[in-house]
Amino acid sequence: MAKYGLRTIAVLYLFFLLVLPVGLIIWRTFGDGLGPFVEALTSASAVHAFQVTLTVALWAVAANTVFGVGTAVLLVRHRFPGKRLLNALIDLPMAVSPVVVGLALILVYGRFAPVGGLLESWGVQVIFSTPGMVLATVFVALPLVVRAVVPVLEELGDDQEQAAHTLGASRLQAFIRITLPGIRWALAYGVVLCLARSLGEYGAVAVVSGRLVDQTQTLTLFVEERFQNFDQPAAFAAATALALIAVITLLLTKLLRPKG
Amino acid sequence: MAIEVRDVNKSFGTTPVLRDVSIDVESGSLTALLGPSGGGKSTLLRVIAGLEQPDTGTVRISGVDATRLAPQRRNVGFVFQHYAAFKHLTVFRNVAFGLEIRKRPKDEIRKRVMELLELVHLEQMADRYPSQLSGGQRQRMALARALAVEPEVLLLDEPFGALDAQVRKELRTWLRRLHDEVHVTTVFVTHDQEEAIEVADTIVVLADGEVEQVGSPAEVYDNPANPFVMRFLGPVTEIGGSLVRPHDIEISTEPVEGGTSATVSRVVRLGFEVRVELQVEGRDAWVQVTRGFADQLALTSGDVVSVRPAPGARSLVLATV
Numbered sequence: 001m002a003k004y005g006l007r008t009i010a011v012l013y014l015f016f017l018l019v020l021p022v023g024l025i026i027w028r029t030f031g032d033g034l035g036p037f038v039e040a041l042t043s044a045s046a047v048h049a050f051q052v053t054l055t056v057a058l059w060a061v062a063a064n065t066v067f068g069v070g071t072a073v074l075l076v077r078h079r080f081p082g083k084r085l086l087n088a089l090i091d092l093p094m095a096v097s098p099v100v101v102g103l104a105l106i107l108v109y110g111r112f113a114p115v116g117g118l119l120e121s122w123g124v125q126v127i128f129s130t131p132g133m134v135l136a137t138v139f140v141a142l143p144l145v146v147r148a149v150v151p152v153l154e155e156l157g158d159d160q161e162q163a164a165h166t167l168g169a170s171r172l173q174a175f176i177r178i179t180l181p182g183i184r185w186a187l188a189y190g191v192v193l194c195l196a197r198s199l200g201e202y203g204a205v206a207v208v209s210g211r212l213v214d215q216t217q218t219l220t221l222f223v224e225e226r227f228q229n230f231d232q233p234a235a236f237a238a239a240t241a242l243a244l245i246a247v248i249t250l251l252l253t254k255l256l257r258p259k260g
Numbered sequence: 261m262a263i264e265v266r267d268v269n270k271s272f273g274t275t276p277v278l279r280d281v282s283i284d285v286e287s288g289s290l291t292a293l294l295g296p297s298g299g300g301k302s303t304l305l306r307v308i309a310g311l312e313q314p315d316t317g318t319v320r321i322s323g324v325d326a327t328r329l330a331p332q333r334r335n336v337g338f339v340f341q342h343y344a345a346f347k348h349l350t351v352f353r354n355v356a357f358g359l360e361i362r363k364r365p366k367d368e369i370r371k372r373v374m375e376l377l378e379l380v381h382l383e384q385m386a387d388r389y390p391s392q393l394s395g396g397q398r399q400r401m402a403l404a405r406a407l408a409v410e411p412e413v414l415l416l417d418e419p420f421g422a423l424d425a426q427v428r429k430e431l432r433t434w435l436r437r438l439h440d441e442v443h444v445t446t447v448f449v450t451h452d453q454e455e456a457i458e459v460a461d462t463i464v465v466l467a468d469g470e471v472e473q474v475g476s477p478a479e480v481y482d483n484p485a486n487p488f489v490m491r492f493l494g495p496v497t498e499i500g501g502s503l504v505r506p507h508d509i510e511i512s513t514e515p516v517e518g519g520t521s522a523t524v525s526r527v528v529r530l531g532f533e534v535r536v537e538l539q540v541e542g543r544d545a546w547v548q549v550t551r552g553f554a555d556q557l558a559l560t561s562g563d564v565v566s567v568r569p570a571p572g573a574r575s576l577v578l579a580t581v
Binding site: 160165167168169181 | 309310311330331332334335336337338340342344345346347348357358361362402405406408409
């Protein structure tokens with residue numbers, strides 16, 4: 001009996017927490033058929049928000065992939081002073097609220113801050129613009145690639161790399177031909193996670209973007225703004241689109257995981 | 261000389277691993293670095309390959325000072341205990357790796373790789389992945405891979421250590437034959453004295469980071485430099501304050517000149533040989549005799565016998581503590 005009791009509690013818990021809200025969004029989205037859904041998502045603002053989201057996410061994923069692989073190699077294959085500190089710092093974005101990240105970035109890169117002012121004089125606007133949103137997204141998704149790659153790199157060991165060296169391969173050649181293929185599934189897993197996090201980021205981006213409609217509005221900001229303006233069909237349609245993307249990435253990670 | 265190591269010192273942290281190690285390896289020879297675990301033999305091999313940097317001392321390969329040379333510039337072949345197979349590449353691509361790095365023409369690579377795979381009896385396995393091979397096959401693949409770049413020296417780090425006893429014996433014999441065919445200067449690390457004696461031309465005994473003795477298998481076995489080498493190279497027993505090989509002891513039921521009186525405590529028949537366990541002056545000792553000889557003496561426990569080192573047998577007098 002206890003078994004069924006626990007199951008019932010678990011199912012009810014998930015139902016009210018997850019199934020009901022998400023189900024209702026989908027219900028509301030498609031309540032009037034596919035027409036309004038397509039219409040809401042093809043409006044100029046929605047398409048623009050899609051574009052902004054994609055641009056920011058792709059830059060952030062690219063930056064985090066390069067940084068993530070580099071840092072993972074550094075952490076696993078090298079010994080240097082400050083390694084433990086670096087290791088701890090990597091996880092910091094997980095602990096800090098995204099809003100704080102956004103505010104901190106404004107403090108450094110805002111128009112009236114030293115660094116931001118300097119960049120501004122060179123014609124680069126960071127805050128209330130794409131670079132700032134990329135920075136914020138990079139920050140919040142920082143640990144994902146590193147943490148996916150590190151254990152696999154550790155398990156892989158450095159025997160194969162050393163063998164490649166004795167066969168005449170330079171460091172770069174050994175990395176490209178031996179290390180990278182060895183971590184490819186873990187790297188793909190980390191990249192997909194990073195992409196999902198980047199597409200769904202709200203807090204940090206909300207602060208640094210200034211939420212300028214049709215300029216710095218990402219899909220998550222679009223959902224919020226439409227909802228506040230009582231345009232529920234558009235809000236629900238965009239939310240459903242985001243949920244669909246999340247489901248796809250989830251499926252991708254499930255596909256990638258066993259091989260990692 | 262193919263390899264000259266001079267006064268090499270190496271420490272990991274505060275632990276010294278190699279202490280003033282100097283060895284010469286002759287061109288075309290097959291040399292074993294023999295010693296107990298933690299004796300520094302693998303580290304010495306890695307220093308020669310450039311995978312570790314010595315703290316002091318020099319390494320010359322074919323007359324060239326290689327001490328500060330990166331491993332990829334030393335032209336050495338290295339075979340790892342756990343194969344270090346490139347898991348994502350086929351057997352063919354594994355062996356071809358060094359040639360691909362050197363940007364050799366495709367036809368030449370194909371020809372050379374197939375030759376080598378034939379040499380190591382893996383020509384049927386060219387399209388398999390390492391995970392589809394047995395341990396012995398993987399190690400033969402690793403050997404072919406190391407030989408592909410025509411190294412000046414071939415270094416093997418406990419090459420058969422991860423294999424089961426039967427395969428290990430086969431590969432040992434095979435390595436010896438391969439060396440007789442290929443003649444590349446080879447150094448291999450082992451902690452198995454039988455393996456070293458069977459395969460090598462020259463044995464370097466290393467313990468606690470120091471070279472204890474260098475010589476042919478017969479030399480180190482028959483004329484050990486010290487009790488450590490004697491104990492490490494084969495069975496020993498103690499009679500009358502000397503270390504003696506158990507098969508170098510004469511045993512007789514009559515008192516003999518220079519003999520020591522002993523009491524038989526047990527007679528163990530091990531197939532073709534018989535192990536006679538004795539009490540000599542209150543200490544345990546044992547003698548190895550043939551079955552025929554044992555039958556002739558008809559020893560049983562409790563018998564009093566006389567034992568002495570066989571004439572011409574090498575024994576080491578132990579310092580009395």
